[in-house]
Amino acid sequence: MPESEITRIVDELEREHAGDAWHGTPLRQLLADVDETQAAWRPYEGVQTIWELVLHVTAWKNEVRRRLGGAPAGLPREGDWPAAPPAGPLAWRQAVDTLEDAHQALVAAVLRLAPASLHAPTNDPRDRETGRGVSYYVMLHGIAQHDVYHSGQIALLKKAFAAEQVQAAQSAALADQ
Numbered sequence: 285m286p287e288s289e290i291t292r293i294v295d296e297l298e299r300e301h302a303g304d305a306w307h308g309t310p311l312r313q314l315l316a317d318v319d320e321t322q323a324a325w326r327p328y329e330g331v332q333t334i335w336e337l338v339l340h341v342t343a344w345k346n347e348v349r350r351r352l353g354g355a356p357a358g359l360p361r362e363g364d365w366p367a368a369p370p371a372g373p374l375a376w377r378q379a380v381d382t383l384e385d386a387h388q389a390l391v392a393a394v395l396r397l398a399p400a401s402l403h404a405p406t407n408d409p410r411d412r413e414t415g416r417g418v419s420y421y422v423m424l425h426g427i428a429q430h431d432v433y434h435s436g437q438i439a440l441l442k443k444a445f446a447a448e449q450v451q452a453a454q455s456a457a458l459a460d461q
Contacts, residue, residue, distance in 0.1 A: 289421070290399050294391055296428045300435065301387050311341070311435045312384070314442065320376035322445050324368065332365070334441050337434050338379050339366040345386040348427045352393045352420065357408035394424060 299305045302312040315338065323335040332340070343360035351357060369375045402421040410418060418426075 288399055289402055290394060290397060293421075293424045293428075294394055296425070297387070297391055297394065297431075300428050300432050305432075307432055307435075309435070309439060311431060311438070314435055314438050315380055315383075318376075318442065320371045320373050322442070323376050323379075324371035325441070325445050325448075327441070327444050327448070331441075332437070333368065334438050335368040335371070335376065335379060336365060337438055337441075338383050339368060340364065341431055341434050342366075342379070342383045342386045344427060344430055345383075345390045348423060349386070349390045349393045351406050351408070351423065352390075352397060354407060357406060357410070357418075390427070 295303075300307070300310060302310050304310075315334075318334055320335075323338070324333055326333050339362070343362040343364065343366055346362065347358075347360035350361075368379070397420065402424075403419045406418050406420055406423055408418045408423075
């Protein structure tokens with residue numbers, strides 16, 4: 285039996301989130317060893333933290349799920365860039381768990397979508413140059429691309445944080461000499 289487009293989209297969402305992602309490390313694995321200090325670290329003003337990125341990705345997963353249910357397009361209820369709470373291990377764990385819940389709810393919503401409606405326009409008033417709005421197909425591939433993009437930012441922030449920690453340790457060792 286041929287694989288359906290819904291199955292392929294779910295596979296893409298699962299790979300970017302927790303599977304064998306072609307692009308690199310999936311989001312869940314990137315976050316597995318992040319603690320609240322690293323999650324809240326900001327290398328300089330104007331750069332989102334890992335925590336802010338997690339809240340943003342969560343908000344947009346929820347927004348796409350709501351749109352699959354017929355809600356009009358708009359900014360996520362949580363906001364485009366929800367503010368992170370004061371850093372703490374419980375608050376960080378809650379943010380990661382909420383991301384996981386949002387992902388699972390999105391996948392469940394995609395699985396309920398009728399394959400025939402994939403190319404139907406969403407409840408999105410945009411009128412692109414082609415004269416068409418966004419289809420469910422485009423939106424679902426878009427959320428996967430969105431998550432991969434922000435996963436790359438998280439990977440870079442993790443590397444920058446680790447480099448800063450090494451540099452700080454080296455500076456401290458030199459100061460002790």
